[in-house]
Amino acid sequence: AQKVTQAQxxxxxxxxxxxxLDCVYETRDTTYYLFWYKQPPSGELVFxxxxxxxxEQNEISGRYSWNFQKSTSSFNFTITASQVVDSxxxxxxxxxxxxxxxxxxxxxxxxxxxxxx
Amino acid sequence: xxxxxxxxxxxxxxxxQQVTLSCSPISGHRSVSWYQQTPGQxxxxxxxxxxxxxxxxxxxxxxxxxxxxxxxxSEMNVSTLELGDSALYLCASSSAGTGGGSPLHFGNxxxxxxx
Numbered sequence: 001a002q003k004v005t006q007a008q009x010x011x012x013x014x015x016x017x018x019x020x021l022d023c024v025y026e027t028r029d030t031t032y033y034l035f036w037y038k039q040p041p042s043g044e045l046v047f048x049x050x051x052x053x054x055x056e057q058n059e060i061s062g063r064y065s066w067n068f069q070k071s072t073s074s075f076n077f078t079i080t081a082s083q084v085v086d087s088x089x090x091x092x093x094x095x096x097x098x099x100x101x102x103x104x105x106x107x108x109x110x111x112x113x114x115x116x117x
Numbered sequence: 118x119x120x121x122x123x124x125x126x127x128x129x130x131x132x133x134q135q136v137t138l139s140c141s142p143i144s145g146h147r148s149v150s151w152y153q154q155t156p157g158q159x160x161x162x163x164x165x166x167x168x169x170x171x172x173x174x175x176x177x178x179x180x181x182x183x184x185x186x187x188x189x190x191s192e193m194n195v196s197t198l199e200l201g202d203s204a205l206y207l208c209a210s211s212s213a214g215t216g217g218g219s220p221l222h223f224g225n226x227x228x229x230x231x232x
Binding site: 033035037042043044045046047050052091095103104105106107108109110 | 160
């Protein structure tokens with residue numbers, strides 16, 4: 001069975017501080033995908049990034065960066081120089097990649113980030 | 118391109134009633150998934166439809182059902198509502214064919230309150 005763990009339930013920072021969100025996953029599949037989603041107060045889950053299990057290259061997109069380490073089954077997310085607009089709940093998710101599994105995502109419990117001005 | 122549209126945004130129902138939620142996917146997307154979000158259980162997968170066929174189903178009782186129409190629009194139905202069904206129900210669409218990995222694009226959700 002697949003499992004995603006986000007140990008941090010809530011993180012509070014002051015604007016311009018960096019914040020790192022941890023994500024640890026479990027799967028028996030050798031091919032899989034990892035995702036990060038952002039959920040602002042409006043409720044909609046916004047897709048941020050997808051990584052497949054064969055691509056361990058770190059990625060940077062503006063103030064966001066992701067560190068994928070297959071050896072430790074982790075896919076961590078860092079917001080650099082946080083802003084108030086980054087306040088939201090962030091979810092890490094995992095899906096199988098092959099067969100008729102379709103698009104079933106297993107989500108972590110989410111980390112609420114509060115950025116204070 | 119219009120995003121995923123869910124209607125209604127809010128619903129209040131009484132225990133024992135049934136409810137139907139609607140979802141219009143992004144144009145061209147043939148896969149529609151439904152998720153339930155509660156404070157206690159988090160985000161849980163309900164089911165996925167692709168080309169009018171249920172492709173995958175989560176661990177929910179038979180009171181939860183869904184369908185997809187030829188235009189890819191989807192509905193989910195919950196019969197004999199229980200207090201524990203109170204949740205945010207999220208619909209997502211994707212362009213994926215077989216296999217997983219395509220990003221899901223979510224709607225704003227329908228918040229269901231059962232009294």
